[in-house]
Amino acid sequence: MQKHMADSTWSLVDAAPAATVAPRHSALVRITHWITALCLLALLLSGIEIVISHPRFYWGETGNPMTPSLFDLPIPASRPWVNTGYAFVLPDQNGWSRNLHFEAAWAVIFTGLAYVISGLFGGHLRKNLVPAGAGLTRRALSKDIANHLRFRRPDAAEAWSYNVLQRVTYLLVIFVLFPLAIWTGLAMSPAIVSVFPFLATVLGGLQSARTIHFFVSVLLVLFLLIHVIMVCRAGFSNRMRAMITGRAASRNENP
Amino acid sequence: MSNLSRRKLITTGLAATAGASGLAVAARLADRYGLIPPDHGGVYGAGTTLTYASHRLLTRHSLAREFAPSQISKAPFAKLRPFKNEAFSRMRDSGFVDWRVEVDGMVARPSSISLAELRSFPARSQITQLACEEGWSFIAEWTGVPLSHVLSAVGTVPEARYVVYYSIQPNWWHSIDMADALHPQTLLVHGMNGAELPIGHGGPLRLRIPRQLGYKSVKFITRLTITDSLERFKKGGNYSWYAGI
Numbered sequence: 494m495q496k497h498m499a500d501s502t503w504s505l506v507d508a509a510p511a512a513t514v515a516p517r518h519s520a521l522v523r524i525t526h527w528i529t530a531l532c533l534l535a536l537l538l539s540g541i542e543i544v545i546s547h548p549r550f551y552w553g554e555t556g557n558p559m560t561p562s563l564f565d566l567p568i569p570a571s572r573p574w575v576n577t578g579y580a581f582v583l584p585d586q587n588g589w590s591r592n593l594h595f596e597a598a599w600a601v602i603f604t605g606l607a608y609v610i611s612g613l614f615g616g617h618l619r620k621n622l623v624p625a626g627a628g629l630t631r632r633a634l635s636k637d638i639a640n641h642l643r644f645r646r647p648d649a650a651e652a653w654s655y656n657v658l659q660r661v662t663y664l665l666v667i668f669v670l671f672p673l674a675i676w677t678g679l680a681m682s683p684a685i686v687s688v689f690p691f692l693a694t695v696l697g698g699l700q701s702a703r704t705i706h707f708f709v710s711v712l713l714v715l716f717l718l719i720h721v722i723m724v725c726r727a728g729f730s731n732r733m734r735a736m737i738t739g740r741a742a743s744r745n746e747n748p
Numbered sequence: 749m750s751n752l753s754r755r756k757l758i759t760t761g762l763a764a765t766a767g768a769s770g771l772a773v774a775a776r777l778a779d780r781y782g783l784i785p786p787d788h789g790g791v792y793g794a795g796t797t798l799t800y801a802s803h804r805l806l807t808r809h810s811l812a813r814e815f816a817p818s819q820i821s822k823a824p825f826a827k828l829r830p831f832k833n834e835a836f837s838r839m840r841d842s843g844f845v846d847w848r849v850e851v852d853g854m855v856a857r858p859s860s861i862s863l864a865e866l867r868s869f870p871a872r873s874q875i876t877q878l879a880c881e882e883g884w885s886f887i888a889e890w891t892g893v894p895l896s897h898v899l900s901a902v903g904t905v906p907e908a909r910y911v912v913y914y915s916i917q918p919n920w921w922h923s924i925d926m927a928d929a930l931h932p933q934t935l936l937v938h939g940m941n942g943a944e945l946p947i948g949h950g951g952p953l954r955l956r957i958p959r960q961l962g963y964k965s966v967k968f969i970t971r972l973t974i975t976d977s978l979e980r981f982k983k984g985g986n987y988s989w990y991a992g993i
Contacts, residue, residue: 547883554815555877557884559823572882574827587881588986589792595993596795683879684803684959684992687810699877699885 513742517653517735522617525608526736528600533717535597540710542590545583546571550707554698563704598678605671622667624660633657641719647727652741666716670709677706782909782925786978787989800990804927807992812933812958815875820941821886824878826948828967836916836968844952849898849936853912853974856903863952867938869893869901874933876958878965881987888949890956891939896930899974907976913955914971922966923978923989924957933958936969961991 518526548566549556556562558574569579571586612618637658640647647656655663679685680693680702696702724732735741778784783801787793839846847863871891879885895911904926912923928934937956938945945951950967957964975981 544883546881549884554819555821555885555887557821557823557825557880557886558827559825559886560821572827573829574825591881592792592795592986592988595799595988596792599795599798681879682993683812683877683961684807684810687812687959688806690813693813699879703883 514740515653516739517741518739519615519617520739521608521611521615523736523739525604528604529608532597532601532604533713535593536601537710537714537717539590539594539597542571542586543594544707545569546585546587547575548577549575550704551700552697552704553700556700598675601671602675605667609667621655622660622664624657624664629657629661634661641723644722644726647723651727652731652735662716666713670713670716674706674709674713677702677709681706782927785988785990786910786923792988796988796990799988799993803990803992807959808927810959812874812876815877815887817875817889819887820875820889824886824888824941824949825884826946827880828948831917833916833918840947847952847970849953849969850971851898851902851974852971854905854908854976855899855974856905857901859902861898863938866893866898866936866953869897871939872932872935873939874935874958876933876956878956878958878962880962881991889941890935890937891942892935892937892953892956894932895934895936895955896932898936898972899929902974904974908974909976910974910978912973912975912978912981913966913969914973915966916968916970920966921981922964923981924960924964928957928959931957931959959992961993963987964991 544566545568548568548570549558549562550564550566551560552563558576565577568577569581569583570577571583573582609618612622634657637656641658651659676692677696679689680696681699686693686699693699693702696705731742775784778797778801781804783797783804785796785800788797844863849861849863849866850859851861852858870893872894873889873891875887875889877885877887899911908926910923910925911929912921914921924934933956935956937950937954938952940946940949940951945954950965950969953969954967955965955969973981
């Protein structure tokens with residue numbers, strides 16, 4: 494029985510056009526990638542909706558329309574009591590925005606946990622993301638940064654393995670930006686902070702947490718933009734195919 | 749091959765049945781321990797239920813942060829738009845001496861409590877932050893009678909699960925579960941920063957629930973209804989019923 498199963502699996506692989514297509518991303522990486530992408534878009538859209546109800550930022554514990562701000566976003570607000578300098582008020586969409594924001598936050602937490610736990614035990618993080626695998630040297634890193642700054646088309650080998658800059662960036666997004674977004678988000682929850690006061694006090698207070706949450710979101714948007722631009726430069730259809738079907742076309746016979 | 753697919757079918761079926769019954773058991777347990785919020789249905793039900801359930805498990809004995817007198821905001825903000833209400837204007841002109849709170853529903857002694865009586869009840873003062881869902885916040889000292897004191901005075905029945913509280917403003921109410929209603933920091937506030945509660949902040953009487961966002965701290969309280977079901981009380985607005993976030 495076991496042998497029979499193995500045989501049928503192999504014959505399936507053989508039937509596929511193996512000469513030009515090879516496995517690239519595991520099913521887990523692909524599924525978590527697309528759920529995270531969807532959640533990030535939902536979080537950004539709803540986050541923008543929430544922030545326009547009060548586009549002012551403060552530092553410390555408190556801040557409101559009666560106190561000076563750290564900085565103001567140069568946009569109109571969806572509430573009339575915020576002095577933005579604009580003569581009109583945007584429509585208030587906080588109802589569905591808040592619900593969507595927290596639903597997407599829960600989804601991204603579960604997805605992230607599944608990805609990190611399986612990546613730790615399955616070797617994905619060690620093999621594909623730890624920069625040592627691609628030779629973490631200052632030269633390699635500065636070469637990658639220069640290539641990125643010019644949006645230069647990546648070479649063929651990079652279709653099969655992340656370069657050093659990619660590895661460092663992905664690790665920063667996974668282990669710094671997302672956790673920081675979750676931490677600062679929780680620090681804005683009066684109930685969570687009643688159990689873990691340090692979540693807010695370590696950052697300087699509720700309003701500091703909100704301001705950091707905003708800057709982390711800006712960094713995530715920046716990452717998303719560069720990520721999409723580089724995917725387009727590297728060959729949109731092949732990279733999309735790799736992240737959707739798991740298999741990528743190779744230009745050389747033996748990648 | 750047919751052997752294989754039959755086996756696959758059976759395992760998938762078993763896994764699906766186990767998963768479904770596991771979920772059903774979890775839902776029954778969650779309901780029994782009060783972990784399901786009234787707005788658990790709909791597209792956003794999953795998120796709001798996860799938040800409510802995890803908070804109910806985590807915040808059982810937690811107290812909202814209290815601050816030092818030096819941290820009280822010099823400029824507490826109130827976003828009150830002027831509203832026309834004859835009953836309110838009349839009572840304001842007579843210094844709110846006629847302000848009363850009706851308490852009804854699942855209580856042993858339905859009551860009508862005057863503002864003077866509420867002020868004579870044992871008061872508690874706490875310096876907590878009011879955080880609005882919009883993003884702004886301020887810190888103030890709030891003085892009032894713990895809601896738990898009023899509830900024990902009227903004698904809530906054991907089946908009671910929620911307290912619905914009404915503003916004098918038409919069609920404006922919210923509700924909380926008994927965990928928050930009996931929480932020591934949940935106050936019927938009549939004083940702020942050492943003076944009477946200003947009208948802008950909900951004077952003469954407002955509810956304060958410092959472990960939830962500001963929209964649950966309804967202003968101008970005139971009625972409390974104790975109930976075991978919120979079916980009759982449609983949620984105010986489309987915001988999450990639980991606002992501990």
